[in-house]
Amino acid sequence: MAVRTLQQTGVGDTFGPVSVPVRRETLVAYAKASGDQNPIHQDEAFARSVGLPDVIAHGMWTMGAAGSVVEEWVGDGGRVVEFGTRFTKPVVVPADGGSVVEVSGVVKAVDEETGRATVDVTVTCAGEKVLGRCQAVVQLD
Template identity: 70%
Template sequence: MARAFDTVTVGEQLGPVTLPVTRTTLVAYADASLDQNPIHQDEEFATSVGLPDVIAHGMWTMGATGTVVSDWAGDTGRVVAYSTRFTKPVVVPRDGAEIVVTGVVTSVDEQARRATVELTTTAAGEKVLGRCVAVVRLD
């Protein structure tokens, strides 16, 4: 069911929403995206190229964050723009990891019926996405 947006206000908070990521998640994402880069699945390879461990695909992290916004909006079709910069990889040790997504409504344009949401995604307490912004249609 779609969310009623007649009460969205500047300062409204989203989350925190915690999303798990495991090595199984990475294999499934690699298979779906056709991104079989071994840094996402092979611990020995990842460490041999200077990474601390296997890392999540950046696009998985971006997509998982986008899911939080679309869930908040009640319909993926309401997210009309979404952008981010990748600032740090999500390290996924053998026992898995998690990302935490929060957001805040920074503007509401009543005439255009759109809200802008700034998102923050962290892993292990560190910000992994920068300049993460979604624009959501209000009706």
Template identity: 55%
Template sequence: MTAKVGYGSVEKGTELPPQTFRVTRATLVRYAGASGDFNPIHWNEKFAREVGLPDVIAHGMFTMAEAIRVVTDWVGDPGAVVEYGVRFTRPVVVPNDDEGALIEVSGTVTEKLEDNLVRVGLVAVCDGKKVLGVSRAVVRLA
């Protein structure tokens, strides 16, 4: 698959289409099964509170993966992402209800680099608070 976004059509400041991702307890169970991460802070309310958390929290890697989807959906090719990193600033607390939590993600091209590469800055917010800090990716465009 090749990136669908052309380097020549992108400028610094280009905004990627924002997306919102719902996270429920069922989502966390499925992710735990896929990742093998069965830490009880991701499914056991009592345990999460005993270790000082407000409630069950989403896996950090899950949150990170949801955020990069804004980039991969925009570019059309997950293989176009050549670098990606984040700092975890706040956990995504997932209540035990049918609504769960919402992670809102937006992205902006912050720099055009050489060789058809761009740097994209991402902002991930849950309940009005940033959950990822210094979240950025380098992407190879067509």
């Protein structure tokens, strides 16, 4: 994977949308890796009992999925120097087929001195924004 350079990056540049599928099996694996065994992420009956429409993805999984798309765009995970967001809506993951998270971005600023770019990241599922104020700062070559 090629590392993105300062010369090839400008304000207004875009990437995506990139589709990131999520299935119940994804949530089980994430729960094991993260230690987050909250039943809203695996037990449909429990999720519904607390007012959710179905099992939902871990917020940090959703953030990580978005971060992975930024990492791919910039060419190296170590070049993502800041990443922040607000969790605005859950990603509902039905048993039959799962869901798809769509990630896209637009370069909002490029700092020639530091070689860093600020990227606004948009993350949606089923046409609804699931992360708000999602922004990454990346180091360019």
